[in-house]
Amino acid sequence: MASPSPLMDELVEEVLLLLPPNTPASLVRAGLVCKRWCHLVSDPGFRRRFREFHRSLPATTLGFLCSYSPAEGGNTRFVPTPASPLRRANHRAFQADSRHGRILLHGYLASTVASGLVVWDPIADERIGLPRPPLFLDSLNAAVLCAAASAAPGASACDHTDCPFVVVLVGTRGDHVFSCVYSAAAAAWGEPASAPHSGCGMIRRTRSALVGAALYFVFLCGERILEYDLRTKATSVIALPRARTSLPFRLFGPVELTTMEDGWLGFARVEKSRLCLWSRQVENDAGWALSKSIDLEKVIPVQRPWTTRPYLVGSAAEGVGAVFLMPEDQLFMVDLRSGRATKVYGHPRTASLDMVVPYMNFFTPVLMKAPSTDGIPGLQERVP
Template sequence: MPPPPPPPPPLVDDVIAEILLRLPPDEPEHLIRAALVCKPWLRVICDPGFRRSYRDFHGAPPLLGFLHRRMVIQGDSPARFASTTSVPEFPHPGSDTFDCRHGRVLLHMFPGFLVWDPVTGDRHHLPPEPEEIDWLIYSAAVLCAADGCDHLDCHGGPFRVVFAATHEVKDIILASVYSSEMGAWSAPVCLDNNTCEIYARHVLREGGATPYGLYYTPYLQPRRGTLVGDAVYFTVREGNGIVKYDLSKDRLSMIDPPTPDMYYITLMAMEDSTSLGFACIQGSTLNMWSRMMDTEEAAAEWVQCRAIELEKAIPVSVANPSDKPFVVGFAEGVGVIFVSSGVGLFTIKLSSGLVKKVDEPGKHFSVLPYMSYYLPKTGNGGGHDAADLPHNT
């Protein structure tokens, strides 16, 4: 009997790495299971060079899960991180969540903010916002401040927090920025009463819902802010007014929306990264507009760029057919819109039209998507151990 053939030669690390690079980042359990195959594979996956190549190969980080905000009158949102992949739900530190961006989560833990990295577990407690901002209602955004960062996998490094609020007594909006490098808040800037009054007159002309003459309080919506270029955008309740904070100029301004008469709307960064997007559901149609952020604001115009029929895509509650769907969030980089209905919370992938239910019905107001790469933990931290994965994945 001839001797058995010799075993095949082992794959060299470079070939293994090229194969493992193709594992999809939005299903992290594949990479974690690969790391458990053998020590050489674990060594390849945990190598910093592989991590960099993996990020460069796939581009924008995947959507791992989300948190959400309720309307103010509905009370604080539940302290819960809901996974949309096989990643375990990260233990939430509690308190009210305002933003998820560049691998970080921003929470307001009175009397200050907390910046939390769910993947690494890092937490940074911020001092209270400036006393001059005696706020009535507010929103905030967190963003990476590292020079030259491509934001594919932001963990650690400097960050900024943009805080914008309606004043408790005066009909004005103010903003301030916290820098982790400086360890302090900037002097507040103001969108003055004159600007707000002009906008109130505009709302009245357009038939908006300002019932008390020119008396107008510019209630800043506690929705997630949107970052486009060097500016963060927030919305105002009456007429969907949009407040722009220019980071490079430290200046507040207000721009008109494409439609003033919808309550549930979402701002977004468009794929070209230079245009501000606006989405809402009118009837059964998801309508989207974009606005190029020109250097001359007066020259910028809204252009309707997309209309998606939802009548057959998003199920309607049989018990309450009048409970129409509404848009509650957007995940930049992956082109995913969140839509809430009486049946549940759904994602719509704009490139394919794929609809996926990701949560049960609830009082969703502003969904905060969390996007990051998730790789097996090395001895130096980062990620969860493979044993942390649910047994049914």
């Protein structure tokens, strides 16, 4: 008796799409049935269809990018979460950014050309080295985002799976602000733009915020932020409210940009022993308003008295509403909605952390290969 004909790939995919998304092992077992099924569940097209079929699935935090001070070598370490399929890796980069499933690694210091810019997709294990932008700056920062989100801010049509990206670079030189955009579709930088600014100083090495049609960056002084309009490519400077303390900036610490529950721009700042959350509404010209104040001594269980003031080192992705604080040698994530603090990491080297950026993405547990480090200078894989 002849054996039955195998099902067509299209029919197998229709069956595999019905597997429950909250049971990751089911896809792994399906991939172990045979090589043919393994290729099906590992294909990027299947991942896209699986995500479209289960649109209610949110992006998941799969790891954290921890950037250390130049005194510690200036490396950025990728630390996966316990449930993440990704592996630890060290990058010779002084800064990182992450948005829409990608990671941007900066390999530059101040007073130099922006060099060593690499866009990394950890899920697909793909890295793209960017050419040097046509700029020489005293300070700079950059952000990576989906090209569709930059062209039509607020649009939800893109699922950020294998989509083209852009990198927005901003910086200062003298009394001017410069900006330039890299397009993955064109594989080239656009023409730089510049505008004068009034003594705002240097751009700070911190995470940007995407709100509607604009990206926001922080100046080192901690009293102003830079707005970059994605549609017009224009820049403008926005003043922040002064801290409610007589302490100088170096004692009350920097600000971290975030988004509020209503979608407006916000920022967090430590003032004495309180975490203050400010929000900005543009439509009614209300300016900045203090929306919440969290007593850190009540939510962070560390030994009293603190020998060092809690220091902001990062913020979560848009819509998450969380910031990262570092009292002593421990790292805490503070939920801005509930006011609760959760310990993320604790190690003597934590004291030298400059910035923490969470990596979030939608993930289907296909049979992944080990991350490759070939062709990427300064990248060293470390197995936990």
